[in-house]
Amino acid sequence: MTEAIVSLQHLQHNLSEIRRKTGEGVRIMGVVKANAYGHDVHRVSETLEQNGVTDFGVANIQEAIELQTGRALKKPASILAFASPLSSQIPFYLKHGIEMTLCNKETLFAAESHAAATGKKLRVHIKVDTGMGRLGLPPAAAMELLRASEQCPGIEVKGIYTHFADSSGDMEFTRRQLRDFLSLASEYEHSSGKQVLRHAANSGAILSLPEANLDMVRPGITLYGYHPAKETGTRLSLKPVMQVEGKIAFLKTVPSGSTISYCRTWRAPATTTIATIAAGYADGYPRALSGKGARVTANGQSFSQVGTITMDQIMVDLGTSSTAKVGDRVILFGWEGPTTAETLADLSNTISYEILCAVSRRADRIFR
Known part of the structure; x- marks a missing residue:
């Protein structure tokens, strides 16, 4: 979820x-x-x-x-x-x-x-x-x-x-x-x-x-929590108000050469662990990010999204040394880790406004 x-x-x-x-x-x-x-x-x-x-x-x-x-x-x-x-x-x-x-x-x-x-x-x-x-x-x-x-x-x-x-x-x-x-x-x-x-x-x-x-x-x-343009990026000390998180729903080890997701656009360069995250473009994680090098954070480590983003799930390459397990939270973007809404906007050729507005009602709002 x-x-x-x-x-x-x-x-x-x-x-x-x-x-x-x-x-x-x-x-x-x-x-x-x-x-x-x-x-x-x-x-x-x-x-x-x-x-x-x-x-x-x-x-x-x-x-x-x-x-x-x-x-x-x-x-x-x-x-x-x-x-x-x-x-x-x-x-x-x-x-x-x-x-x-x-x-x-x-x-x-x-x-x-x-x-x-x-x-x-x-x-x-x-x-x-x-x-x-x-x-x-x-x-x-x-x-x-x-x-x-x-x-x-x-x-x-x-x-x-x-x-x-x-x-x-x-x-x-x-x-x-x-x-x-x-x-x-x-x-x-x-x-x-x-x-x-x-x-x-x-x-x-x-x-x-x-x-x-x-x-x-x-x-x-x-x-x-975002500046309207990079030219204004140092004029206020702003903090992102939203952080979007998913959970690891499935883990599997795949051999070198395995392809991941629709159209087989990503091929494992070596044996690796693939995590399936329960979040997709229906939750507001844009399909346009597919294969663009977007990073997610799990257990304090940053990993790359791989393959085509699907409606309900994304896949992430954890490599061979991650300690992540099923049920662990994964930060898609927010104030923790290297990825913000602006990061995703840059990768998908849009603006932070659209990334934020696209987070659907399927994502439960939790207030702190």
């Missing part, structure tokens, strides 16, 4: 590191979308709340409702859904008090209609596209949306926000995004006489562009 060990102490440590970087005057929105990057949204959010976080970011209204109704949060909290909603979803924002991302006038007018029908106010954050090219309006059109929202009594503009496209790499472009965003925010606040919550900084910007902290920051991957 595969286990995902989640260290809530490491989570608290990473939050403290982020606070040290941003300063106490900046609000922190805990980004807990995708089941808190695979770590368990309820336990992660509960821990963040216990450590002073009152703002949470999720992907969509479904995740927002799951968080709000899951009883992890014991105090009033602000939950923002980042997705642009369908009109049919707007009543759920009003019913559950979820803050909505607003990207166009059509959604604004639909939201105003629903708000008027219920007698409730809907809090929104206007999304500004300054260069990500995903959601939101360019600054000029966003200003029109802001002004239109002032004519809607059922709508409360709580914030405006943008998202950086390359906050760990192309800093010239990122600074241009920030300038465009701040220009819009300043113009709106000056013309309306209102102050709104401004937020732009993701993990990369927190590390690389302190002037982007503004009123609130939105750390994601840094909460879970």
